Each structure stands twice: as structure tokens, then as C-alpha cells.
Amino acid sequence: MAEPQKLTPLMEQYLSIKKQHPDEVLFFRLGDFYEMFFEDAVMVSRLLNLTLTHRADSPMCGVPYHASKVYIARLLRFGKKIAIAEQVGEVSPQGGLTERKVVEIITPGTAVEAEYLEQGVNNFLGALSISHGKAGFAFIDVTTSEFKATSWNASLMHEFFSKELGRCNPKELLLPLSLKENNVIKDTLEQNPSISVSYYPDWHFNSESAYKKLNEQFKTANLNSFGLNEQSPEIAPAGFLLEYLEKTTNTCVPHVKGISVYHDSEYVIIDESSRRNLEIIYNLRDGTTQYTLLDCMNYTLTAMGNRLIRSWLLSPLCDLEKISKRHNHVEILVNDNDLLKELREFLSPVLDIQRLAGRIAMEKAHAKDLQALRVSIQSWLKVRERLASYDLAKLPLDDAKFIADLIFKSIHEDPATSLTEGRIIKRGWSNELDHFYDVQSNFNQILDEYLEEEKAKTGIQNLKIKNTSSSGYVIEVTKGKLGNVPGHFIMRRSLMNADRFTTERLQELEQELNNASSKIVETEKALFLEVRAKLSEYIPYLMELSSEIAYVDVIESFAHAAILNRWTKPVVNNSLNFNIVDGRHPVVEKHLSEGQFVPNSINISAEDNSVSFGLITGPNMAGKSTYLRQNALIALMAQTGSFIPAKSAEIGFVDKIFCRVGASDNLARGESTFLVEMTETALILKSSTNRSLVIMDEVGRGTSTEDGLSIAWAVSEYLLDTIKSRTLFATHYHELTRINHERLILLCMDVKETCGDIIFLRKIKEGAAENSYGIHVAQLAGIxxxxxxxxxxxxxxxxxxxxxxxxxxxxxxxxxxxxxxxxxxxxxxxxxxxxxxxxxxxxxxxxxxxxxxxxxxxxxxxxxxxxxxxxxxxxxxxxxxx
Structure with missing residues (x-):
């Protein structure tokens, strides 16, 4: 970098601003471009494939101002933060340096513009802190006002931190500097490289100031109503999130009215490894949503419903009453196909009311946003009319009707997005604005009316009004009528055949015409801000409305999926049973031709003296992994409130789902496949209860035969005798079939041998497999x-x-x-x-x-x-x- 004394005043200004924002990419406004210099320019040119140029000896690259959002969005996806430095001073005609300052900081977790966001996916910003042996974790989506927090014992960081990150998938994470070298946190973040992580001095996570900040935000005297007190570990990270948002967005967040504190007992606990193995939201192959549970269940029609169904799948319920309510609502729509069809038709035009409300609250909404809100509310009113006799939605609609009516009467049908272009406010809303529009569009008529007035006053019938380049609008009087010219006519110019005059009224009219455009913009802006301010009073209502729409959308999506895929209503109760009749894997079945998937049943129970442990043997490719996963997915689906792919099912609700399948390593951390396997197995044995559902596949295969067999045997006994959980345990160790236990049942994948050919029937049966058929599988693989x-x-x-x-x-x-x-x-x-x-x-x-x-x-x-x-x-x- 060049020495400061060699820099121009412009570059000195750039460096002084950059010094205040060392961690952000500085977009420095120069005319019609945002320019970047030095290290920023080199990095951005590489990431965005831009041409790197030089200003003197300084590396430089830029992007057009009008297209900047496209480039900013790409940088956000790379996890970068952007500081926008605008020209805030007047540009002097004589030249000189224009004042510039940072007006906004955009980060992956604080972006609010639609261009920066993924539709239907929450954009969470998270924060974590530790105090007095407790870890507090909070996350917020500023675009939707969703604000949640939880806590756990700091000694359980390895188990809980990765699980909570998987639950909310934050785009950005704020951490105290004291945790930068924490091995558990480092390891977890290495597994989540897409998260943008920033460290701040520990004093930012001060509970006292955070408690005060939260009370100020929620306008409360204390936080008791949110289940929090001054010592709650959730306070520090939650308070810092609000401070960080206000600092970066350069505005307040008035739509954030409260925080939801949740605990593990409310939801089925699914650790991050199990979540990945079950491919609930993202697949293991390429990290997309293709071939996932979400992919085969998600028929939502709104962005709000899309976000909610993701949340439900990542956090199935443990509350039987809430589960039953969802099942009953799905059943209503499954049994009334006409109603379901109409709901889907009426929901299709509904846009993202939640984020539109957030933009209104943050004073970022433009007129098209308001029209989108109106159209969405009117479509929702049709949904509510069809649901009048059901209890799926109960929010009063008077406010919704008022909001839609206000926008309909005030905002132009096809408005401009800029406040400087006009065409925002509808005619008839403001007499003052209508007058300016009339002046602009009907000026000739106004002149004609004025001319007729002057003719009547003066008796001069051949008066004419002309627009001249030198004098503007003038009244022209012929020479023969000059004797009749009244005293209020002001002489402008004498011609050979006529004289030209003006009047105070004509000057006023001309001035009105000249000022009409600016007056229209000025008045429309003021009127629009009034309307938007009025709508901001209804933000809490709009957020409730959004939640109601999202709920109905997910319920109809579940019903639509159930009809398409022939899913049935499960029984979820307080027992310890797990009885699935003719269960199917929802994802695998969806991608097979109709009738190809072979259903399988399971009947185990953690009740006393019941069979709780299914030991499954059989060759690879026979369908063991599919069978294991399908039962875990059926349990998960049932407890989200969905129907399930089975003929029938009775499921005693599960508190935790563990799914240890497949083999992987983490060479970067020095962890072999076997170490990863044992770490996951240890978590299952330490954390599961008799109400858990445990799915395990090939335990002990990563080491020698003797060690692996011994571990698998001991793990099986521990699950049978100590935990007594409902367990499906697949293995190639045929020796395990010799375990003699009253709670164990032997199961195997059926295989048919005919004339030397092997046919995998993909059917589960009682008994032990007689052969592994490894050579046959090798032949199928092309050896x-x-x-x-x-x-x-x-x-x-x-x-x-x-x-x-x-x-x-x-x-x-x-x-x-x-x-x-x-x-x-x-x-x-x-x-x-x-x-x-x-x-x-x-x-x-x-x-x-x-x-x-x-x-x-x-x-x-x-x-x-x-x-x-x-x-x-x-x-x-x-x-x-x-």
C-alpha cells in the first residue's frame, strides 16, 4: 500500500473510512460506480471474476451502482460483509472532495433486501456465549422478526452446539473472543464452513446491558413473561444480537416484539449426525434439497409456509395434544378434496407477508411492496371465507380488511418503486396532489378557462394565450383592442400587430405548471410515508396473520402429499410401542415407479417384557439401510403432524431419534472412520432413553473383526439391558444372532436363490440371514x-x-x-x-x-x-x- 503522504485526498478519504471498517468490503461510491481498492479490490475481483485495474499504483475494481445488488448478493453468499459508503455532501460545481460516509453495513445474517435473501428460507443471525457454566444461544431473522433462544450446560457443548446450529442453520454467527480457541466450537464450525463467523470482545456479551436492551426493545419492565430473568444465560447473546442489528442496518427493528425461549423437552432431539444421515433437509450427495424428506413433503405455496415446514421437520413435537391437532387438521383437508383444491388456488397469489411487514417496520418498503401486501391479504380473505366452518384459522379479520382497503384507496395500481419518480399515490386520495396532477395533465384546459374569464372581464373576444421561449406564457392583444386593456395586464412586449401582456394569475398558473412535477414527487413522498407509517401500526397483527397463513399452508401441503402418496393418519400416543404396518420409505418410494417399493412392518416396544430390539442381518443391497431409515423418518413425520407412508401405525412418541448409519471420516481433524463411528455411538449410549428410537447400522466394522464384534455385542447388550430403547440394529456380524435375550427379535432381509441367481426380495422376515452374498454384489457392481x-x-x-x-x-x-x-x-x-x-x-x-x-x-x-x-x-x- 502506498505511503499516506503520496495519496490523493480521495484515497485518504477512502483509507480513513476503511480504517473504521477493516472487516467489511468497502463499497466506495464514485459517481455511477462503487469502487474497491487495495486488498478489497484483489479479493473481490477474484471472487466475482471482475477485471482488476489500478488507480496510480493502487489495485482497484468496481461495479455499477445500478447493478450493485447482484454483486453484493454474491459476496454475501461467500460469507463477506459489505460496508456501503455513499456521497452525503453536495457535489460542488467548482470541484473539490465530496463528503462520504458509511450509511449501511450488509452482512449474511442482517440482509433485508429481497435480492439478498433465499425465498422460503429463514436468514438467521446467531450468537453464543458462556457464563457461570451455562451456554446461551440465540438466533434471529430480522426479515421475519422470528427471535428464539435456548441454553444448556457448558459441559455438554459438543452435543448441543452442533445440534442447535443444525436446527436453525444460521447464515452468520457472533462469538466472544474467549471462545476462539475452544476446541469443541472450532471442530463444530469446521463442520459448518458456510457459516460466516465473527468474534467480538467479551464485554459485548454483557448480561446487564443486554437485559436492559431487551426490555427497551420489548417495552417491558422485566422479561418474566418470556421465561427469562437477569441471570438467564440466553440474555447476553440475545441482547448483543439486537445491538449488532441496529449497528449494521443503521435503523431500529421495531417489529421484533418478543423472544421465544425453548427447551429440548418440547421437541424431538435429533443430533446433527442423525439429521445428516436421515437427509431431512439436505442430501448427503450434493447438499441440495433433492432426494430429501423435505423434497417429498413440501407442497407449500407461500414463502412463509416453506420456512415453517422446514422448521417443523427439524423440530418434531413431543406434545401429544399439538401433534393430534395437526393430524386432525390434515385429515379435514384429506377428506375434502374440493376444499383442498380451492385453498391451494387461493394461496398461490399470497406473497411473503412476513418479510413485507418487516420491510414496512424498518421503513424499507416501497409502493410495490404495499400492493403485494394488499393482493396477498385479499387472497387470504378468500381462504378464510372457505375455512369459516373449521378451526384451522381464527384470527379476526377486521384489521386485514382495513389494511387492504387502505392500500387499495391510496396506492397506485402499478406504482413506481422509487420515491422520486411519481406514480405512487392514487388519484382521489389527496385533493392537493390531484390539483398538481390536474395542472400537469390539463394545463391547456386550465388556460382556456382562464382566458374565457379574461374575455368576459375585458370584453376583448380575440384574446389569445401563447407560450413563448423568451417570456413564457403571455396574453396577446391586437392593436385595435389596446384601448380596452385593463389595468391588471402587465406589459411584456410590443409587436407590429399586437402587444403581449401577462397577469399575476397567469404567472401563478405558469409557476404551478413549472413546479407541478416536483410538487407531485414531494407530495407523493409525504403521502406514501404517511400510509406506510399507518401500516406500521399493524405490524404485530401482520406477523400473527403471517403465522396463521404459514400454518394453513403447511397443513394443506401435508394433506396434498398424503393424497398424492397414499399416506395414512398415524396414532401417536403415550405408550412405548412402535408398531408400523407396511411402512415405506417416503423418498425412495417417490422416485420409483408406482407399486415397485416393497413395504415392510416392524413391531417393537419398550414396555416391560416386550421385544424392544430388532437385530437385522442380511446382505448389502438387500434393503437394510432403507428399512432402517424409513422407520426413523416415519416416526419423525408422525410427530411433525404429517400423515405417514404406511398402512397403519401406532407410535408411542419418541423423545430422541438417533440414526448412526454409513461410514465417514474427518481427516482434517485426525479422526478416522472408526473414531467418528465410536464418537457417534458414545453419544447414543450416553443420551438415549427408553423413549428414544435408536437406529444403528454396522457398528464395529471400522476395526478388526475381534474388536468390532466385541464392541457390537457389548453395545447391543447395553441397549437391551440398560437403556431399553426401541432399537433397530443392523449388522454383518452373524455372531450377534446368538445373543439370547427376551427383548431381542432376529430379523433379516429375505433373499431368493434360483439356478445360481440371487434375487433380493427387499422384504423383512424373522430369522437370521444365512449368507452375505458378497460375491454376487461384487458381480453386480461390475468387478x-x-x-x-x-x-x-x-x-x-x-x-x-x-x-x-x-x-x-x-x-x-x-x-x-x-x-x-x-x-x-x-x-x-x-x-x-x-x-x-x-x-x-x-x-x-x-x-x-x-x-x-x-x-x-x-x-x-x-x-x-x-x-x-x-x-x-x-x-x-x-x-x-x-
């Missing part, structure tokens, strides 16, 4: 045929050797049993002796490979207990080297 054939040969050798070994063992066990039948101690000794006999493995394979194949080849349904004990003892000694 070269020579490798497939060699694999079959090797497998046959292993299986034959295993059969020989089994025959020897069985014979020795029988003989020994006969000899030692009189003594239990002698029997044990004899079994040990039998088990200690070594059987040579083929030199091509290790002991571990042979033993693993023997395990897979065992007929577990027919082997005797004594044979099983002998085999296990021998395998143990063989693997330990004895």
Missing part, C-alpha cells in the same frame, strides 16, 4: 469376471475346509460327551481338551480368514450348544496363538 470366478473358487475351498473341521469337531464332541457324562467337571475338561486340538489352515489363508468363514458358514439354527462352546473355545485359542 471383472476373472476376479469373480477366482473369488468363487477360493470361497468353495474355505467352505469345504470348514465343513471338514466341523465334522471332526462334532465327532470328537459326541465321543467325549459319552465318556464324561457322569461328571460336569470332567465334561468341561474334556471339552477344553477337544477345543485345544489344532486344525491346520490352508497355507493360502490366515487363521483369521478361515475362522471368519467358518463363522459365516455355521448353521446356527441347528448347531448344538455343546458344539458351539467347543467351536468358540478353539477359535479363541487359535486367534490368541495358543
Amino acid at each position: 471383472p469376471e476373472t476376479v469373480i470366478e477366482r473369488s468363487k473358487t477360493i470361497l468353495e475351498q474355505i467352505q469345504n475346509k470348514a465343513k471338514d473341521n466341523m465334522s471332526v469337531i462334532e465327532h470328537q464332541v459326541v465321543e467325549t460327551a459319552k465318556e464324561t457324562a457322569s461328571s460336569k467337571k470332567e465334561k468341561s475338561t474334556s471339552l477344553d481338551e477337544i477345543s485345544s486340538k489344532e486344525f491346520k489352515s490352508p497355507s493360502l489363508f490366515s487363521d483369521e480368514e478361515i475362522i471368519l468363514d467358518e463363522i459365516l458358514s455355521c448353521d446356527v439354527d441347528n448347531i448344538t450348544p455343546m458344539n458351539a462352546m467347543s467351536l468358540i473355545s478353539r477359535w479363541k485359542k487359535s486367534l490368541s496363538g495358543r
Whole structure:
């Protein structure tokens, strides 16, 4: 960067402003462009693919003023903050430096312009702080006034922080500097790279000043009505959010009237890993909403409904009364297809009333926004008329009718968006404005009327009014009539055949004409601001109206999805049952031809002496993962209030859903696939209750066979004996089928073998799988045929050797049993002796490979207990080297 003494006054001005905004990209107004210099210019030119030029030796790039919103929106998506420096002083004709200052700061979490926002998605700004062992977390969408907060023990940061980030998906996050090196927070933020993160000195998160700020905002003496007191951990981050918003937007946020404090007990807890695995909002493949639960359930027609359905899917309810209410409302529309069709027709024109109200409150709404509000309210009134006999919506409509009527009478049907263009206020609203419009559009008629008045007064019938370039409007009197000219005529010019005059009235009329355009703009602006100020008094009502519209929209979306996909109303109660009859995976089924998806049932319960644990075996590609996920998704859908893809269902409400499936690593943090797997498993074992739904797939596959089997066995026992949760546990460890427990049921994916061909029936049945069919799956995947054939040969050798070994063992066990039948101690000794006999493995394979194949080849349904004990003892000694 050049030395200050070498800079021009303009660059010195730029640097002085930039010094005050080091973390923002400075858009510096120069004529019709916003210019950026130095580091900002280099970065922006790279991000936006702009041409990098130079002013003297300083890097420079710019964007046109009229197209700036497009570029700002792109920078916001990159997580950048933008400071807008405008020319605020008058431009001197003699030249000189024009005063400039920052009039607005736009950040990813504070943007309010429609061009910067994703329609139908909340734009949350979040903040976190820790005090006295408690973490407080708050988030706000300034465009909709949605303001929420929660808290948890700071010792549980790893579990709660990622979960809450996943719940609200903030675009921007504010943190105290003291947390910058917190490993848990660093790790969590690494998993969420799209969030723009800023750190501020800890004094910004002061509870005392924040408490005062919140009371000022809500116009309350205390925050008891919001469930908060001076010591609440939610206070500090919530208060700082309001301060940050006012600082960046350079305006107040009067539409934020309160804060909602929520607790985990209100919603189904879904940790971030489970949320990703279930692909609720975003898929694992490319991070879009395609092939997600949202994608197959979302038929909302309004932006407000779109935001609400996302919120519901991320926070299913635990309140049975609220769940039942939603189900009943969906049922009304499912049973009345004509009503549903009309609601969808009337909802289609409804625009984003929530954000329109926010723009009105922040004094950013233009006339087209008001017309959009009117059209939306009028469409909603049609919806309410059709719902008159139902309890889906109950908000009084007098205010809605007043708002629509006010806008209809005052605002032009097709208004300009700028306050300097005119064409904003409708004729008939203001006599003063109408007069100026009349002067502008009917000036010739006004002159004609005035001329007739002067003719009558003077008796001169050949008077004429002309518009001249030199004198403006004049009255022309012929020479023969000059003797009749009255005293109020003012001489302007004498011509050969006539003289020209003016009058005070004619001058007034001319001045009115000349000033009409500016008067129209001035008057329209004042009138528009009056109308907008009047509407701002109804912001709380408009926010309630928005919530009602969003609710009805989501309910009709659920009903529409239920009809399209043949979903049914579930029973959600206070039991611990989980009984799904012919359940289907909603996403997979949607992308298959009709009738192709194979439904499956499940009936488990965490009630005493009931089967709570389904152990599922079967080959890959047989449908285990689909079956696991579909049951978790059905539970989630039921508790959002939706119908479900099943013939019927009874679900004792779940408090938590855990879904540990698939394998992934985090090499950047030095975490292997197995470590990630164990971390997720640990969270499940520590956090789940007997009311939870636990879905686990392939626990222990990331380590050696012995370690993995041992862990999977122990985890299963812990879930069966200690937690007693409703659990579906899929595994390739066939040894787990030997777990003998009254709460466990063996399930497997059915497979049909015909003439050497394998058909995956994708049907669940009781029992254990007899084969993993790995070679068949490899063949389907396109493994070269020579490798497939060699694999079959090797497998046959292993299986034959295993059969020989089994025959020897069985014979020795029988003989020994006969000899030692009189003594239990002698029997044990004899079994040990039998088990200690070594059987040579083929030199091509290790002991571990042979033993693993023997395990897979065992007929577990027919082997005797004594044979099983002998085999296990021998395998143990063989693997330990004895």
C-alpha cells in the first residue's frame, strides 16, 4: 500500500473510512460506480471474476451502482460483509472532495433486501456465549422478526452446539473472543464452513446491558413473561444480537416484539449426525434439497409456509395434544378434496407477508411492496371465507380488511418503486396532489378557462394565450383592442400587430405548471410515508396473520402429499410401542415407479417384557439401510403432524431419534472412520432413553473383526439391558444372532436363490440371514469376471475346509460327551481338551480368514450348544496363538 503522504485526498478519504471498517468490503461510491481498492479490490475481483485495474499504483475494481445488488448478493453468499459508503455532501460545481460516509453495513445474517435473501428460507443471525457454566444461544431473522433462544450446560457443548446450529442453520454467527480457541466450537464450525463467523470482545456479551436492551426493545419492565430473568444465560447473546442489528442496518427493528425461549423437552432431539444421515433437509450427495424428506413433503405455496415446514421437520413435537391437532387438521383437508383444491388456488397469489411487514417496520418498503401486501391479504380473505366452518384459522379479520382497503384507496395500481419518480399515490386520495396532477395533465384546459374569464372581464373576444421561449406564457392583444386593456395586464412586449401582456394569475398558473412535477414527487413522498407509517401500526397483527397463513399452508401441503402418496393418519400416543404396518420409505418410494417399493412392518416396544430390539442381518443391497431409515423418518413425520407412508401405525412418541448409519471420516481433524463411528455411538449410549428410537447400522466394522464384534455385542447388550430403547440394529456380524435375550427379535432381509441367481426380495422376515452374498454384489457392481470366478473358487475351498473341521469337531464332541457324562467337571475338561486340538489352515489363508468363514458358514439354527462352546473355545485359542 502506498505511503499516506503520496495519496490523493480521495484515497485518504477512502483509507480513513476503511480504517473504521477493516472487516467489511468497502463499497466506495464514485459517481455511477462503487469502487474497491487495495486488498478489497484483489479479493473481490477474484471472487466475482471482475477485471482488476489500478488507480496510480493502487489495485482497484468496481461495479455499477445500478447493478450493485447482484454483486453484493454474491459476496454475501461467500460469507463477506459489505460496508456501503455513499456521497452525503453536495457535489460542488467548482470541484473539490465530496463528503462520504458509511450509511449501511450488509452482512449474511442482517440482509433485508429481497435480492439478498433465499425465498422460503429463514436468514438467521446467531450468537453464543458462556457464563457461570451455562451456554446461551440465540438466533434471529430480522426479515421475519422470528427471535428464539435456548441454553444448556457448558459441559455438554459438543452435543448441543452442533445440534442447535443444525436446527436453525444460521447464515452468520457472533462469538466472544474467549471462545476462539475452544476446541469443541472450532471442530463444530469446521463442520459448518458456510457459516460466516465473527468474534467480538467479551464485554459485548454483557448480561446487564443486554437485559436492559431487551426490555427497551420489548417495552417491558422485566422479561418474566418470556421465561427469562437477569441471570438467564440466553440474555447476553440475545441482547448483543439486537445491538449488532441496529449497528449494521443503521435503523431500529421495531417489529421484533418478543423472544421465544425453548427447551429440548418440547421437541424431538435429533443430533446433527442423525439429521445428516436421515437427509431431512439436505442430501448427503450434493447438499441440495433433492432426494430429501423435505423434497417429498413440501407442497407449500407461500414463502412463509416453506420456512415453517422446514422448521417443523427439524423440530418434531413431543406434545401429544399439538401433534393430534395437526393430524386432525390434515385429515379435514384429506377428506375434502374440493376444499383442498380451492385453498391451494387461493394461496398461490399470497406473497411473503412476513418479510413485507418487516420491510414496512424498518421503513424499507416501497409502493410495490404495499400492493403485494394488499393482493396477498385479499387472497387470504378468500381462504378464510372457505375455512369459516373449521378451526384451522381464527384470527379476526377486521384489521386485514382495513389494511387492504387502505392500500387499495391510496396506492397506485402499478406504482413506481422509487420515491422520486411519481406514480405512487392514487388519484382521489389527496385533493392537493390531484390539483398538481390536474395542472400537469390539463394545463391547456386550465388556460382556456382562464382566458374565457379574461374575455368576459375585458370584453376583448380575440384574446389569445401563447407560450413563448423568451417570456413564457403571455396574453396577446391586437392593436385595435389596446384601448380596452385593463389595468391588471402587465406589459411584456410590443409587436407590429399586437402587444403581449401577462397577469399575476397567469404567472401563478405558469409557476404551478413549472413546479407541478416536483410538487407531485414531494407530495407523493409525504403521502406514501404517511400510509406506510399507518401500516406500521399493524405490524404485530401482520406477523400473527403471517403465522396463521404459514400454518394453513403447511397443513394443506401435508394433506396434498398424503393424497398424492397414499399416506395414512398415524396414532401417536403415550405408550412405548412402535408398531408400523407396511411402512415405506417416503423418498425412495417417490422416485420409483408406482407399486415397485416393497413395504415392510416392524413391531417393537419398550414396555416391560416386550421385544424392544430388532437385530437385522442380511446382505448389502438387500434393503437394510432403507428399512432402517424409513422407520426413523416415519416416526419423525408422525410427530411433525404429517400423515405417514404406511398402512397403519401406532407410535408411542419418541423423545430422541438417533440414526448412526454409513461410514465417514474427518481427516482434517485426525479422526478416522472408526473414531467418528465410536464418537457417534458414545453419544447414543450416553443420551438415549427408553423413549428414544435408536437406529444403528454396522457398528464395529471400522476395526478388526475381534474388536468390532466385541464392541457390537457389548453395545447391543447395553441397549437391551440398560437403556431399553426401541432399537433397530443392523449388522454383518452373524455372531450377534446368538445373543439370547427376551427383548431381542432376529430379523433379516429375505433373499431368493434360483439356478445360481440371487434375487433380493427387499422384504423383512424373522430369522437370521444365512449368507452375505458378497460375491454376487461384487458381480453386480461390475468387478471383472476373472476376479469373480477366482473369488468363487477360493470361497468353495474355505467352505469345504470348514465343513471338514466341523465334522471332526462334532465327532470328537459326541465321543467325549459319552465318556464324561457322569461328571460336569470332567465334561468341561474334556471339552477344553477337544477345543485345544489344532486344525491346520490352508497355507493360502490366515487363521483369521478361515475362522471368519467358518463363522459365516455355521448353521446356527441347528448347531448344538455343546458344539458351539467347543467351536468358540478353539477359535479363541487359535486367534490368541495358543
